Amino acid sequence: MLPTAVAATLVVTAAGITMAQTAAGEQRTTRAAATVLDLDATQVVAVREAQAAEVATTVEIAERRQAAVLQTSAVKGRVEAKQRAARVAARKAAEEKKRQAAEKKRKARVAAARAKAERASHRWVRAIRTGLLTSDFGPRWGKTHDGLDIGASTGTPLYAMSKGTVILSDEVFSFGNKVEIRYWDGTVSWYGHLSRRDVRTGDTVMPGDQVGLVGNTGHSFGSHLHLEIHPTGGDNPVDPAPWLRQRGIMVG
Template identity: 60%
Template sequence: MSSLPYQGRHYAGRHRQSRRARLPRAFSSSFVLPTTAAAALVVTATGATMAESAPAPLTLDLSGQQTALARTEQVADDAMVTDLAQRRQASSMQTAALQGRVEAQQRAARDAKRKAAAAAAARAKAAREGKRWVKPIRTGTRTSGFGWRWGKTHDGLDVGAPTGTPLYAMSRGTVISAGFVSSFGGKVEIRYWDGTVSWYAHMSKISVSEGQSVMPGDRVGSVGNTGNSFGSHLHIEIHPTGGDNPVNPYPWLQKKGILVG
């Protein structure tokens, strides 16, 4: 009765024919049963009707072992299909992840490019508008700071430098005062675009006049030792709101990146 389970598979499972066709030739021939045995098996398996018609040994040899093989193949196929599906899924997930990373990188690159372009545009605009800041003097030594000194407040920063050392406008602005004042000696006041007013004092030479527009780095005169001065130096004061309210030039210059000395 070992062939009973096969019956259903054999007749109902014609879709498996292509699989049977792939069986090795040697397998079929070596398992051909004698006709009588075959006939008996057919009767057992399929009933009288089948036995009366000519039973075919080729049908009979598709019995126990072959069924088992077919099942094994089926199981193996199923496993392979499952494995393939899993691999495809894993592969597509990896592809998606990779694509995501590539897109993120592309986005980051685009953002960086956009930011760089915006920064460059801002710098170009600032340069066009003269809004950059430059050092008032290129070389020198800070000799005296802002604060209490010799019984009174020192409202500026002193930078020692040889007489004749060039002095420059720190940014775009207008000269609001230029001339010789008793204690300050040669003095130039510039109001910049942001409202800040700078005072340069003890100058030996003044090369701008009141009302003149200046751009960053424009020459305004030279270092000197005029007025109440003990040695050639630049006395620089910073008045952020334009009134006579000086602040310590050191942090102000430092913040602008134009600290001298």
């Protein structure tokens, strides 16, 4: 025991270092589990420094652990965010693929419907359902008869033979009421002597649309349809009979 104003007792235990300060000369008890040392002032300072260093180390370790935990958590968060983003992207890609497939199907349906409609609009039908061929194409009365005459009673409906545009609907000398239709293939048909016209110039017609009625107007002796076919569109008539036969729409 050294003669100092203040002495200290250092108790070293298994759990660590603790220090109890005592007054000089105080009676001390020696514990079975601890080693009790008597220290002078210098030694006390050293011990305190050691303690402070240990505390600092402990704090530092705790801080490092905390930082490591935070870092791990941040990394985990980033990984999870990436995984979420990947899942979202995969779902979106699947949805887009599905949408594209549906769109492709829809376009195919539209194209098929359009093709079907076009085939339907390009079919050929009879100008008149029933009639009697009364005059052929060719020489007649010293000049050329430019079409067929098909006898039918006044008021019998006349139809567009395919899809086309009405390029003339008017009363014309000798033809009487006349309707000209230019079809999708460029052929022009002339219908003459109508009792009534049901279309106007510029109208679009579809196969079988009614365009007028059989009559006896203009230079005509008896109710009939005068039908001419101009394949090139100009005033260049051909015999309608073979042309009609080729399309399966010959009358009489």
